[in-house]
Amino acid sequence: MPPILITMNSEVTGAATVGDATAASIFVTVLTRGPIPRTEIAARLGVSAATVSKAVRPLLAAGYLTESGGESEAATRPGRPVVPLRVVAEREYVIGVKLAADHLSGVVVDLLANVRAARDVALTDHSVAGVINAIGALVDDLRAAAAVQGGQVTRLGVGLGGHVDARAGVVRYAPFLADAAGDEWREVPLRELLGTRCGLPVVIENDVNSLTVAEQWFGAGVDVPSFAVVTIGAGIGCGLVVGGALVHGAVGLAGELGHVPITADGPECPRCGKAGCVESIAAEGAILHRVRAATGRPDLDITAAAVLAREGDRGAAAAFATAGDALGRALAIVANLLNPHRIVLSGEGLAASDLFESAARASFARHAFGQAADCDLVTRPLPDAIWARGAAAVAIAQLFRGPSTGIPMR
Amino acid sequence: MPPILITMNSEVTGAATVGDATAASIFVTVLTRGPIPRTEIAARLGVSAATVSKAVRPLLAAGYLTESGGESEAATRPGRPVVPLRVVAEREYVIGVKLAADHLSGVVVDLLANVRAARDVALTDHSVAGVINAIGALVDDLRAAAAVQGGQVTRLGVGLGGHVDARAGVVRYAPFLADAAGDEWREVPLRELLGTRCGLPVVIENDVNSLTVAEQWFGAGVDVPSFAVVTIGAGIGCGLVVGGALVHGAVGLAGELGHVPITADGPECPRCGKAGCVESIAAEGAILHRVRAATGRPDLDITAAAVLAREGDRGAAAAFATAGDALGRALAIVANLLNPHRIVLSGEGLAASDLFESAARASFARHAFGQAADCDLVTRPLPDAIWARGAAAVAIAQLFRGPSTGIPMR
Numbered sequence: 001m002p003p004i005l006i007t008m009n010s011e012v013t014g015a016a017t018v019g020d021a022t023a024a025s026i027f028v029t030v031l032t033r034g035p036i037p038r039t040e041i042a043a044r045l046g047v048s049a050a051t052v053s054k055a056v057r058p059l060l061a062a063g064y065l066t067e068s069g070g071e072s073e074a075a076t077r078p079g080r081p082v083v084p085l086r087v088v089a090e091r092e093y094v095i096g097v098k099l100a101a102d103h104l105s106g107v108v109v110d111l112l113a114n115v116r117a118a119r120d121v122a123l124t125d126h127s128v129a130g131v132i133n134a135i136g137a138l139v140d141d142l143r144a145a146a147a148v149q150g151g152q153v154t155r156l157g158v159g160l161g162g163h164v165d166a167r168a169g170v171v172r173y174a175p176f177l178a179d180a181a182g183d184e185w186r187e188v189p190l191r192e193l194l195g196t197r198c199g200l201p202v203v204i205e206n207d208v209n210s211l212t213v214a215e216q217w218f219g220a221g222v223d224v225p226s227f228a229v230v231t232i233g234a235g236i237g238c239g240l241v242v243g244g245a246l247v248h249g250a251v252g253l254a255g256e257l258g259h260v261p262i263t264a265d266g267p268e269c270p271r272c273g274k275a276g277c278v279e280s281i282a283a284e285g286a287i288l289h290r291v292r293a294a295t296g297r298p299d300l301d302i303t304a305a306a307v308l309a310r311e312g313d314r315g316a317a318a319a320f321a322t323a324g325d326a327l328g329r330a331l332a333i334v335a336n337l338l339n340p341h342r343i344v345l346s347g348e349g350l351a352a353s354d355l356f357e358s359a360a361r362a363s364f365a366r367h368a369f370g371q372a373a374d375c376d377l378v379t380r381p382l383p384d385a386i387w388a389r390g391a392a393a394v395a396i397a398q399l400f401r402g403p404s405t406g407i408p409m410r
Numbered sequence: 411m412p413p414i415l416i417t418m419n420s421e422v423t424g425a426a427t428v429g430d431a432t433a434a435s436i437f438v439t440v441l442t443r444g445p446i447p448r449t450e451i452a453a454r455l456g457v458s459a460a461t462v463s464k465a466v467r468p469l470l471a472a473g474y475l476t477e478s479g480g481e482s483e484a485a486t487r488p489g490r491p492v493v494p495l496r497v498v499a500e501r502e503y504v505i506g507v508k509l510a511a512d513h514l515s516g517v518v519v520d521l522l523a524n525v526r527a528a529r530d531v532a533l534t535d536h537s538v539a540g541v542i543n544a545i546g547a548l549v550d551d552l553r554a555a556a557a558v559q560g561g562q563v564t565r566l567g568v569g570l571g572g573h574v575d576a577r578a579g580v581v582r583y584a585p586f587l588a589d590a591a592g593d594e595w596r597e598v599p600l601r602e603l604l605g606t607r608c609g610l611p612v613v614i615e616n617d618v619n620s621l622t623v624a625e626q627w628f629g630a631g632v633d634v635p636s637f638a639v640v641t642i643g644a645g646i647g648c649g650l651v652v653g654g655a656l657v658h659g660a661v662g663l664a665g666e667l668g669h670v671p672i673t674a675d676g677p678e679c680p681r682c683g684k685a686g687c688v689e690s691i692a693a694e695g696a697i698l699h700r701v702r703a704a705t706g707r708p709d710l711d712i713t714a715a716a717v718l719a720r721e722g723d724r725g726a727a728a729a730f731a732t733a734g735d736a737l738g739r740a741l742a743i744v745a746n747l748l749n750p751h752r753i754v755l756s757g758e759g760l761a762a763s764d765l766f767e768s769a770a771r772a773s774f775a776r777h778a779f780g781q782a783a784d785c786d787l788v789t790r791p792l793p794d795a796i797w798a799r800g801a802a803a804v805a806i807a808q809l810f811r812g813p814s815t816g817i818p819m820r
Contacts, residue, residue, distance in 0.1 A: 163780060173780065226660060238747070242652050249749020250636060251781050256746040259779040261739045263674045274777055329671045333743060336666040337648070339659020367684055369669040370573060370583065371661050 022047065023055045027087070027399070030065060031112065032217055035084035056085065063091050064111070064399075087111050092399075093151035095142050095200075096392025097135055098207055098384055099123070099160040101176045104134055105384040108142040108153060109392045113218055117145035118385055127179035128188055136197040156200045157395030158190065159210030159387060161235065165252040166205045166394075172252070175271065205394045207387055208255060209246055212239025213397065214390030215344060216246070220380055224341035228334050230257060231347030232327065234284045235271065242338060258283070262329045281326035284349060290319035306352045317355065324356030328363025335364070335372040342376040350381050432457065433465045437497070437809070440475060441522065442627055445494035466495065473501050474521070474809075497521050502809075503561035505552050505610075506802025507545055508617055508794055509533070509570040511586045514544055515794040518552040518563060519802045523628055527555035528795055537589035538598055546607040566610045567805030568600065569620030569797060571645065575662040576615045576804075582662070585681070615804045617797055618665060619656055622649025623807065624800030625754060626656070630790055634751035638744050640667060641757030642737065644694050645681065652748060668693070672739045691736035694759060700729035716762045727765065734766030738773025745774070745782040752786040760791050 022045075029041050038056065042049045059065040067083045089110035098105040106119045119141055123134055135158065143153045162174030162185070169191025171177075177185040194202045205213075212229045215221040221229075225244045231237040236258030240247040247254045258279040259272045266276025270285060280286055284302050291305040292298050294315025300308065309316035331343055345360075357379065365373060432455075439451050448466065452459045469475040477493045499520040508515040510533070517528045529551055533544055545568065553563045572584030572595070579601025581587075587595040604612045615623075622639045625631040631639075635654045641647040646668030650657040657664045668689040669682045676686025680695060690696055694712050701715040702708050704725025710718065719726035741753055767789065775783060 224660075240747075242657055243655050245653050247652055247748065249782070250634075250751040250785070251749060253749040253780060253782045254747065256749070256779045256782060260743045260746045261672060261777040264672070264735075264739070272779055274779070277777070277779075325674075329674070333670045333747070336670045337650075337664065337743070337747065338657065339661060339663040339666070341660040367671040367687070369666045369682055369684070369687075370663060372659070372663045372666060375660070 026052060026055050030085050031087050032222055035086040037082045037084045063088055092154040093146045094155045094392045094395045095139055095153055096157045096388045098387040098391060099158060104138050105388045106138045106142050107385055107388045107392060108146045113389055113393055116149055117142055126177045132193050132197050139198045155395040156198055156202045157391035158204045159207035159391035161207050163253055164204055164206040169204055203395050203398050208237035208239045210390035210394050211387050213246060213393045214386055216241050217393050220344045226340040227342040228340050229344045232349035233347040236279050236283055257330055262326055278326055278330045282323040287319050287323045291316045309355050320355035321359040324359030325363045328360040329367050331364045332367035335375045336369045339372050340375060345379045346382045350379055353379060436465050440495050441497050442632055445496040447492045447494045473498055502564040503556045504565045504802045504805045505549055505563055506798045507568045508797040508801060509568060514548050515798045516548045516552050517795055517798045517802060518556045519799060523799055523803055526559055527552055536587045542603050542607050549608045565805040566608055566612045567801035568614045569617035569801035571617050573663055574614055574616040579614055613805050613808050618647035618649045620800035620804050621797050623656060623803045624796055626651050627803050630754045636750040637752040638750050639754045642759030643757040646689050646693055667740055672736055688736055688740045692733040697729050697733045701726045719765050730765035731769040734769030735773045738770040739777050741774045742777035745785045746779045749782050755789045756792045760789055763789060
């Protein structure tokens with residue numbers, strides 16, 4: 001089993017810290033697999049027991065790890081006692097927020113990402129100031145909830161759709177956010193603005209990437225070094241973990257599966273303006289467009305369209321199946337290009353999975369290459385609170401960011 | 411500038427060695443950027459000078475690094491003298507072989523991958539025994555050439571097309587190799603067979619991956635943490651470096667760009683049997699098929715087809731342009747999904763780049779998403795000897811493989 005590497009951080013910061021890397025790998029191993037004895041950590045990471053002990057000492061001293069409690073089965077064996085390590089969950093609390101078009105979903109979690117409190121608030125003002133205020137109020141509220149439990153909030157992670165440059169802390173482009181004049185968000189220094197408002201170290205990340213980190217640490221990605229999360233709905237998103245690390249790409253645009261071309265002469269995508277991308281065929285809007293055209297009923301929404309398809313309307317059913325076919329090709333592209341161990345399919349679009357999943361699987365099987373077709377394809381409904389928890393997980397990962405980030409090392 | 415991570419090794423072996431990782435990162439830094447002072451290594455890798463000094467000591471003692479010779483400019487500055495480190499190129503010689511359908515291309519290189527001798531021999535017997543014998547004879551020849559120069563060969567790297575499981579050392583499938591009965595290579599334990607024949611530690615790797623490592627260390631990939639190499643010709647290959655590490659995927663199939671679907675209803679691919687993959691439109695055979703159909707001349711080969719297109723035959727020119735259009739979409743898929751810093755286009759198909767490159771660039775621009783379109787797109791002719799050098803580079807990387815590989819650590 002390959003270790004969980006911490007290149008996620010180094011890729012974000014642009015400067016790996018090899019010394020920290022050992023400590024961080026050990027911490028993440030205890031976080032995701034603890035309680036766990038030192039010997040098992042050493043075996044997993046391929047390092048010596050002495051290296052583990054040396055790296056663990058400051059983590060114990062700082063109260064992030066403990067040897068007490070949670071005895072493992074190994075401890076009951078005869079001979080030298082085995083004292084497993086575990087993370088002190090209450091050492092820090094972290095807030096995660098998912099910023100959606102019409103609401104904010106927020107959680108405060110402990111270091112094991114256990115949700116201690118959750119809030120959901122409507123979002124109406126999409127201007128930069130309006131969003132900062134709304135997140136600020138939500139953070140205040142969650143901090144108060146944490147304080148009641150005796151927890152101190154030390155970090156904030158925020159996930160949102162669009163082009164998020166996590167390294168720079170800047171929202172390059174978020175078309176779902178716009179001020180009253182209709183100007184879409186571009187080049188918004190969200191990390192800095194929220195840091196000032198909340199007085200906390202902040203990390204911002206693309207929302208699907210956040211979800212992917214949550215899956216990597218606590219979900220369907222725990223046991224594999226490479227996997228993809230593909231979310232379907234109004235848009236098609238994708239988070240990639242390769243070699244144990246989240247892939248950001250040169251400017252934070254990795255994972256734009258929704259906008260890879262899958263046909264030479266497809267319809268124009270209302271989001272990217274290109275012809276024949278995955279979203280132009282498989283996104284909710286594209287499905288709805290086809291259902292309306294086939295039924296002559298422009299009044300339908302996606303829920304009504306799905307009902308119609310389930311009731312046997314062939315045009316409506318074909319519209320969903322066409323989306324499934326396109327989605328299957330998109331998944332085959334991921335499989336053939338990256339050969340991941342697993343692809344996790346999620347997103348609100350799963351509500352209609354009965355209408356497209358078989359078409360998607362058939363299309364995937366038709367286009368996946370050789371043994372890449374053996375890729376584990378799972379569907380997982382992941383509610384909004386999981387997305388917020390993902391943003392918190394990204395913030396927890398910041399514990400081991402190097403000095404180049406401007407966030408002091410702890 | 412992010413460091414060159416050595417997860418390439420850990421991904422192959424399945425067990426990272428964090429302790430070794432530091433030494434390996436330092437060695438690779440000196441290899442690719444030396445002569446280089448310790449302070450600059452420390453800055454680049456984000457580690458302390460003490461960590462560098464500690465890791466460097468055994469490398470100096472074992473004769474892999476030296477402080478003598480190759481004084482850097484920094485050494486002439488006033489104050490405490492700066493002694494740069496450099497790799498002792500002659501410490502070990504390594505053989506790299508590219509195994510192609512009709513010939514073997516072999517080089518013996520020093521640790522800096524300087525080519526000390528090169529050989530090219532015809533390959534006629536495609537049976538497993540025939541190929542082992544041919545590579546064995548070539549290795550004997552190159553060892554003798556190295557001995558004349560006083561060099562001792564310590565490793566062998568072999569690159570070949572097809573599905574190569576580098577971790578297991580097994581050729582899962584290589585359709586271009588087959589015995590007299592016409593049985594294609596499947597599940598051939600090439601690493602073990604060559605190790606027995608040659609008495610050397612052996613690494614096998616997909617040939618495009620080998621080329622990608624050569625580019626990562628010594629070519630167009632030196633200054634970027636993520637890039638792709640796309641090779642065109644009889645097939646379309648792709649090597650991926652993400653976060654400084656070569657991507658292998660779950661079973662070594664990553665990079666099958668040639669077989670990602672790019673159209674819903676394309677022709678059937680003679681290699682993968684799927685419809686509408688990149689190769690079914692952009693590979694040499696597909697181009698030739700279209701030129702022959704357009705001109706009614708089944709006698710044409712690809713060179714004659716290119717001449718015809720250059721002479722103004724519209725059907726022939728369109729056949730190449732169609733390939734360029736498909737290739738551009740394939741490159742856009744790589745750019746949108748992985749957002750690499752650079753894509754390097756190479757392979758024997760570049761000989762006709764005047765006939766397809768503008769179509770490819772136009773198509774790429776049409777389908778690349780947002781800032782992912784800023785990806786640096788370069789064409790580089792890389793002759794066979796470079797591919798062989800890549801196989802040698804992969805073998806050099808084995809210097810720091812951990813004990814789990816079965817190859818003793820040096």
